Amino acid sequence: MPDSILTIADATKRYGPVNALDRVNLEVEEGEFLTLLGPSGSGKTTLLSAIAGFAPLSEGRIDLRGRDITGEPPEHRDFGMVFQGYALFPTMTVRDNIAFPLRVRKRPTAEIKKRVEYCLGLVQMEEFADRMPTQMSGGQQQRIALARALSFEPQVLLLDEPLSALDKKLRADLQWELKSLHDKLGVTFIYVTHDQDEALSMSDRVVILKDGRIQQEGVPDTLYNHPRNSFVADFLGKSNFLDLPVSAREDDALTCSIGGTKFPVMAPGATATGDVLKVALRPERIRLGQPGQEMLDGTVRQVSYLGERCLVMVDHEDVGTLIVSQPTWKAGVTPRAGLPVSFGWDADACVVLEPGG
Amino acid sequence: MKTSGFRIFFMTGAWMVLAFLLLPILVVIPVSLTDTSYIGLPKEGLSLQHYAAYFQDPRWMAATWTSIWIGVVVAVCATALGTAFAIGCWFLSDRASTVARWILITPILVPPVVQSLGFYRFWVTLGLIDTNTGVILAHTLLALPYVSISVFAALANLDRRIPQAARSLGASVWQTVRAVVLPAAMPGMVTGGIFAFIVSFDEIVGVLFITVRNVSTLPKKIWEGIQEDIDPTIASVATMLVMLTLVVTAITIWRGRANA
Numbered sequence: 119m120p121d122s123i124l125t126i127a128d129a130t131k132r133y134g135p136v137n138a139l140d141r142v143n144l145e146v147e148e149g150e151f152l153t154l155l156g157p158s159g160s161g162k163t164t165l166l167s168a169i170a171g172f173a174p175l176s177e178g179r180i181d182l183r184g185r186d187i188t189g190e191p192p193e194h195r196d197f198g199m200v201f202q203g204y205a206l207f208p209t210m211t212v213r214d215n216i217a218f219p220l221r222v223r224k225r226p227t228a229e230i231k232k233r234v235e236y237c238l239g240l241v242q243m244e245e246f247a248d249r250m251p252t253q254m255s256g257g258q259q260q261r262i263a264l265a266r267a268l269s270f271e272p273q274v275l276l277l278d279e280p281l282s283a284l285d286k287k288l289r290a291d292l293q294w295e296l297k298s299l300h301d302k303l304g305v306t307f308i309y310v311t312h313d314q315d316e317a318l319s320m321s322d323r324v325v326i327l328k329d330g331r332i333q334q335e336g337v338p339d340t341l342y343n344h345p346r347n348s349f350v351a352d353f354l355g356k357s358n359f360l361d362l363p364v365s366a367r368e369d370d371a372l373t374c375s376i377g378g379t380k381f382p383v384m385a386p387g388a389t390a391t392g393d394v395l396k397v398a399l400r401p402e403r404i405r406l407g408q409p410g411q412e413m414l415d416g417t418v419r420q421v422s423y424l425g426e427r428c429l430v431m432v433d434h435e436d437v438g439t440l441i442v443s444q445p446t447w448k449a450g451v452t453p454r455a456g457l458p459v460s461f462g463w464d465a466d467a468c469v470v471l472e473p474g475g
Numbered sequence: 476m477k478t479s480g481f482r483i484f485f486m487t488g489a490w491m492v493l494a495f496l497l498l499p500i501l502v503v504i505p506v507s508l509t510d511t512s513y514i515g516l517p518k519e520g521l522s523l524q525h526y527a528a529y530f531q532d533p534r535w536m537a538a539t540w541t542s543i544w545i546g547v548v549v550a551v552c553a554t555a556l557g558t559a560f561a562i563g564c565w566f567l568s569d570r571a572s573t574v575a576r577w578i579l580i581t582p583i584l585v586p587p588v589v590q591s592l593g594f595y596r597f598w599v600t601l602g603l604i605d606t607n608t609g610v611i612l613a614h615t616l617l618a619l620p621y622v623s624i625s626v627f628a629a630l631a632n633l634d635r636r637i638p639q640a641a642r643s644l645g646a647s648v649w650q651t652v653r654a655v656v657l658p659a660a661m662p663g664m665v666t667g668g669i670f671a672f673i674v675s676f677d678e679i680v681g682v683l684f685i686t687v688r689n690v691s692t693l694p695k696k697i698w699e700g701i702q703e704d705i706d707p708t709i710a711s712v713a714t715m716l717v718m719l720t721l722v723v724t725a726i727t728i729w730r731g732r733a734n735a
Contacts, residue, residue, distance in 0.1 A: 170643055192642040199643035205636040209658040218654070219644035263640075270645065 121183075123148045123274060123306050124169065129178035131164050131330070138164040140330040141178070146274070147323075151300050151307045155317040156327035157353070163278060165327070166310045170276050171195050182273065193222075198267030202279040204259040206251035212238075212262050213247045219270040237265040240299065257288045264296075268303065277309045281316065293320055314354050318342065326350050347472045351398035358399040358440045362468070364392065371465075377436035379413055382465040396471045401443035403467035406430065406453060412462035416440075418453045428453075432461055500717055507710035514705045525711040535708065538696035542676050545607065545692065549614040549675035554668040556615070557622025561663075562656055564623075565630045566638075576627070580620040590617070591684040598685050605687040613685060614675035621674060622667030629663025630656070 124146035167173035171192035241261040345351035362374035564572035603609030
């Protein structure tokens with residue numbers, strides 16, 4: 119197992135009666151790209167502020183490579199930080215902004231000059247060195263903020279929704295850049311976002327938070343395909359939720375039924391016959407077919423065309439309305455509102471969720 | 476364009492209000508040029524004798540210099556204290572700091588006479604009556620709210636994440652204040668400093684209460700001039716102050732245009 123750079127133990131932050139963080143435990147590994155993902159009010163920004171040293175914890179501790187830093191002021195933690203609003207110093211040029219962390223560390227002038235040039239190069243902003251921050255676009259300012267936060271070779275780089283103020287196209291470009299910068303420098307990144315696409319596309323590991331608690335953590339692939347509870351299943355991508363009664367079991371293979379139709383569900387762990395399983399079913403895992411071709415028959419309620427794929431709402435008398443996502447390039451059924459259709463899925467498409475989630 | 480009676484009525488009203496505001500100020504100009512030895516309009520011709528009298532009278536000169544240097548010291552002290560206060564409140568930004576802000580601006584709300592009476596009582600106890608220090612202290616207290624209000628206004632535009640960024644990049648609180656908070660507060664400090672100077676330069680009620688013979692400021696000298704002899708020198712001083720104000724205002728507007 120790789121070494122942890124940061125260990126967060128039982129971190130709790132109370133604002134009056136509200137727990138913004140509720141006994142959060144987290145290990146951050148050296149060099150990883152870790153994303154804290156959650157809706158607003160989930161505690162992700164509070165957790166980042168606590169790591170940065172701006173929000174003292176009510177309880178718990180934070181260790182940096184085994185050294186307790188819970189009570190240390192932000193300037194002693196040696197973490198770079200990138201903010202949503204860029205937070206460049208408006209009275210300083212780009213060069214002075216990037217040199218700032220080096221100057222407060224009293225590095226030699228020659229070294230500062232070299233380091234600033236190198237960092238400008240990292241973010242491909244060499245020709246902007248003598249501009250003022252107000253003379254640049256949002257994307258350019260964020261690149262400078264990134265260069266500034268990396269200039270002193272921080273132990274960890276903290277990023278607080280750095281891309282959310284930018285337009286969609288630019289955001290996608292910067293995601294690639296951030297990822298390649300991370301791979302190139304090997305610095306540990308802790309990234310806060312509410313945008314699941316950002317989280318899935320860049321991260322080595324994602325931590326999903328809700329109401330100040332960690333819901334699930336893992337690599338993007340695991341989180342997407344094996345969500346633990348309905349919150350995770352719903353927050354990361356779209357999911358259909360079904361309540362399936364179990365009619366038979368044989369080791370991990372269960373047989374469930376919907377309106378008399380039986381089909382297999384893979385569910386490790388103990389589940390008794392007669393129980394009702396709560397499962398999540400991804401829209402893209404449902405197949406559509408001609409009436410009678412697949413397991414269940416339903417009616418198309420509505421079709422929404424999204425370019426590369428289309429979303430189809432299918433009504434079924436027992437399961438209600440399901441959302442199906444189908445590639446538009448795929449030959450076969452062309453669903454139309456009001457037409458009968460059949461649908462089905464593979465045995466491993468249903469993900470059994472924790473009860474109560 | 477057809478001019479309606481309505482429009483004429485309001486235009487006339489507006490010009491009359493303007494005249495009412497300006498004429499009492501402007502009337503000092505002909506009076507200052509009078510050839511008589513009392514306050515009145517010129518009789519036989521214009522004369523600059525009262526301007527000459529102002530520059531030749533050591534008492535007028537002394538009063539002017541006193542007002543100027545006290546004003547400068549007050550501006551410096553009030554700017555330093557008011558800025559420190561405003562920055563402190565900005566960092567705390569909690570209930571206590573809101574209360575503190577309200578308390579600090581009370582000198583603006585309290586009637587000058589009441590305040591001056593307070594100064595008088597205290598300054599007697601402290602032995603500051605009729606001293607420059609006493610006047611500077613009183614004027615600094617009176618000017619503080621103007622400085623802190625204008626610094627508060629300047630800091631309202633400062634993104635809270637900017638000082639946070641500085642801290643996370645390794646700057647201590649003090650380095651953060653110097654590198655990013657003070658530059659943001661600077662426009663407010665300049666405005667506040669100018670205000671503080673004007674407050675001190677202009678102040679008379681307090682000065683009348685806490686000075687006797689030792690300290691004489693320009694407003695006090697003007698006041699005494701009116702009381703003791705109706706000397707037209709007062710009008711020439713007043714005219715010069717009006718001109719100075721006009722020039723300074725014009726420069727401010729011109730510079731504002733150039734920057735915009």
